[in-house]
Amino acid sequence: MGASYHQFCPVAKAMELLDERWTMLVLRELMAGSGRFNDLRRGLPRMSPALLSKRLQHLTAVGLIRNDDGRYVLTEAGFELAPIVEAIAVWGVRWIGEIGDADLDPKLLLWDMHRRVDHGAVPPGRSVVHFDFTDVSGAARYWWLIITAGEADVCDADPGFDVTVTVNGTLRRLTEVWRGDVSWQHAQRDGALRVYGPEHVRRTLPSWFTLAPWASTTRPA
Structure with a gap:
């Protein structure tokens, strides 16, 4: 546990x-369905494995999660935090400004998208x-x-299968679509995203994914 505030207030505790x-x-990540250590790592790509292990041990010790045969699951106390995490997400959408370039991560975006596929x-x-992210360099x-x-699975190397549909455009714009800042249709109209494939696939592709509940949050003018 971190340093104590030395206050009896339950917020402080x-x-x-x-x-x-x-x-x-x-x-x-646990609330989003990740449970295995490697899945948690993929949802937290910039967190070191040693620190993740330390946090999981601590959360287990204080009773927010438990380890069920190698899979971490929330306890009743952990589940009660879900509305708080969701409320923070809604507040962040409403009141935190634009995301910075350093916040853009194709690996994290695709990992989040893969677990919200509407099969x-x-x-x-x-x-x-x-x-094909045109504003990302290298592999x-x-x-x-x-x-x-x-x-659903995410690959950062060509799996060798026939491609059904290609999404070409900037990582920033697709991230904004995923956050609910703009719609798929708007991003395609302004040319920031282009979708290539059979017409019926291009038309239905947005429906393949379910946006997070906070993506529909109304932004202040």
């Missing part, structure tokens, strides 16, 4: 536990979405999302 760096983001909206069989420019019945 709660923050002694929750305001350590990365703790709330670890809880966010009922994706055509039967295997669908491969190829992402990190190209990504593939492979969707099969009930499963």
Whole structure:
């Protein structure tokens, strides 16, 4: 646990536990469905494995999570934090300004998208979405999302399957779409995103993904 505030106030006592760096983001990942250590690492790519292990041990010791045969799951106390995490997300959307360039991460974006695939909206069989981020240099420019019945996987190297549809454009714009700042349609109209593939796939692609609940938050004028 972090340093004590030495106050009896329950806010102070709660923050002694929750305001350590990365703790709330670890809880966010657990609430989003990540449970295995490697899945948590993919949702927190800039957190060192040693620090993640330390935070998981601490959260287990204080009773917010438990380890079920190698999978970390929230306890009742941990689940009660879900509305708080969601409220922080809504507040962040409403009142925190533009995201900076350093906040853009294709690996994190695709990982988040892969776990919010609406499999009922994706055509039967295997669908491969190829992402070409024109504002990203090097190998990190190209990504593939492979969707099969009930499963989705992210690849940073060509998996060798036929591509169903290609999304070409800036990482910033797709991140803004994913955050709910702009719609798919708006991003395509202004030319920041271009979708290549059969017409019916291009038309339905946005419905393949379910945005987070906070993405619909109304922004102040």
